[in-house]
Amino acid sequence: MAAVLMLSNLSVQRGGTTLLSDLCCSCNAGEVVVILGPNGAGKSSLLLALAGLIPATGLIELNAAPLHSYSRHELSRHVAWQGELPPTEFGLTVQQRLELAAGEQSANIENVATCMDVKPLLHRPLGELSSGERQRVELAALMLRDVPLWLLDEPTAHLDLKHQIHCIHMLKEQRTRGRAIVMVLHDLQQALAIADALILIDGKGNAEYGAAARLSDSQTLSQLFDASVITQGDVLVPDYGGQS
């Protein structure tokens, strides 16, 4: 498999603080890399750096060419970024939001709207929707971006259980189609259900990359989150305490 994304000695700083340093990793076509870490560790900042939206030191290579060699427009043809929900002040409708993401692929809008369960919402303004519905609209907008690399910041945030499951299935399907995906997730079970590799950021400037199978043990994850993660059967779960 060809490496879509390759990071060498990457360091990300924000506001004078080093969030992570010397990260080396790669993400191949058809591979999912999940970024895990506590709040404020720099997960979203790492995604922003990979999307070229904030500066970083070290080398980021996209399809074997340095990220900085791409113009903004060229980059948008290789990378899709899904982050915070867009503002709603100016009354954009769901249809208009999807048209902006689709560009020349507007014929697919109906399909992705059906897939993400937002077809009945197409003519409603974004401001009238719940956070979960807006998140589904953002996922539909993402599906319209047929680019090699997706960078996703908590794609299952705000979603109910049905749509969380649907989202993970959709991402798995995208992986089988050869999409490279790097994403931040907070739900451990979701992360371990889909990740081929993990990037663990501890919030003290350290970042570790490796195969999901190698890094997903209770001790490593307990240390990372400074919270108890236990094994139940074959599954790693947060220790919420036993049933009373």
Place this chain on the structure above:
Amino acid sequence: MTLRWFALGCGIIACMLIGLGAGEQWINPFAAHDPMSGTILWELRLPRLLTAFAVGGLLALAGAWFQVLLGNPLAEPYVLGVAGSASAGAVTGLMFMPESAWAMSAGAFAGAWIGIVTVMFFSHLGSSRMLLAGVVLAAFWSAVLALLLALLPEQGLYRAFSWMMGDLSHSDIPVYVLLAAWGVALGCGLLLTRALDMLLLGERHAEALGINVKQLRQRLLLLASAVTAVAVTAAGTIGFVGLVIPHLMRLLFGSLHRAVLPASAIGGGLLLVLADTAARTIVAPAELPVGILTAIIGVPVFLFLLLRRN
């Protein structure tokens, strides 16, 4: 949607005809055969109507751009202090050359550009900080203006206040220049519609979709400020048009700029034509400041549409 465009087109034709006919004395534009009526219609009223149309359109365009640029629906053409600096420039011109017909306009234009250049220093900041800087600059220019008004000889005060409340009766910019500015501004805006639409999603989303946001913001700031400078120089400070017309047009035509910009350019013109006609007719032969009328006409229409949409 087509019906709404048709209504807007009919509205502007109707307002133009009413504006031509109405005044101290009603003159039927289709039956003005004597030379005096012809002179009043075509040499006095028509240039003034076209000036009002162009200035209203320019203000509404600038308002639409500032709202997207600053990511704030309450933004309007004067939000970054350009009106304050233009007013200070106009009063300075009046102070030093009270007899000159051009002094106020030249002063306003110079003042507007001083304001624009000052604001450009803050264009690299994010939307909210730039807005904050603009509000602070506006307060500064207001203070300068108050100081200049305190120093202005009494005989100049009426002219200064009349200009500051919007005055289409003494525009020093030829009407063809204003119409050309209207056309150029709308044309430039239409070239940027897709990028402006992307900016509605927020700067990061726009950038991720391939827009060079930094460059776009600088272009937009320059364009919106230049348009404001032309409008202020032509007619003084006329509030409300730039704030409300873009919202009104979004309610009627949706949020995408390929519709919002032309609709605002026409709708702003329509409102100012209507307001100016009322301003020079209600208490004829005297005139009311047109800025008062834009608010009196526009606010109820806007609130009605807002309630109806809800």
